[in-house]
Amino acid sequence: MGKLFKSYLSGPGVYKCHSCDTHLAKHGDIISKAFQSRSGKAYLFDKVVNVTSGPKEDRILITGLHTVADVFCSDCQAYVGWKYEEAFEESQKYKEGKFILEKAKIVKKSYSE
Numbered sequence: 001m002g003k004l005f006k007s008y009l010s011g012p013g014v015y016k017c018h019s020c021d022t023h024l025a026k027h028g029d030i031i032s033k034a035f036q037s038r039s040g041k042a043y044l045f046d047k048v049v050n051v052t053s054g055p056k057e058d059r060i061l062i063t064g065l066h067t068v069a070d071v072f073c074s075d076c077q078a079y080v081g082w083k084y085e086e087a088f089e090e091s092q093k094y095k096e097g098k099f100i101l102e103k104a105k106i107v108k109k110s111y112s113e
Contacts, residue, residue, distance in 0.1 A: 004075065007049040015043075015106045020076040022050050024106060031098060036062060039104040042081065048099045050074045056085050064089045071099060080105040 006022060013027030025048045035042040054070040061068075067086035072079055081102050084095040 006075065009049065012110060014109050015101060016109055017073040017076060017078055017080060018105050018107050019078040020073060021107075022073050022075040024048050024050055024073070024080060025099075025101060027108070035100055037081065037100060037102040039102050041103040042100045043103065044095070045099045045101060048101065051080065053083055063092050066092065066095070078105065
């Protein structure tokens with residue numbers, strides 16, 4: 001296995017893996033904080049970094065049937081959320097290619113610039 005290359009984010013707020021502090025997303029990339037997950041509140045992000053995806057699977061979520069893939073921290077392999085691969089209802093298509101990070105699985109670090 002080769003060397004792990006990680007992306008490091010900067011800005012007024014960075015969300016990191018709760019287990020190992022690997023950078024995952026920027027506060028400015030949050031689309032919505034009005035989501036729910038297995039562990040409680042969750043955030044919808046436009047972009048995330050330093051994650052790997054599991055296999056795609058169909059799941060019935062609160063908003064209907066979606067094809068999703070769980071996402072894991074690329075450093076410590078902790079589960080952090082999922083990626084929307086496909087939405088079957090027209091009103092949910094905006095989620096495709098977006099990521100859910102579970103609030104219980106991440107921590108926010110504020111940096112002053």
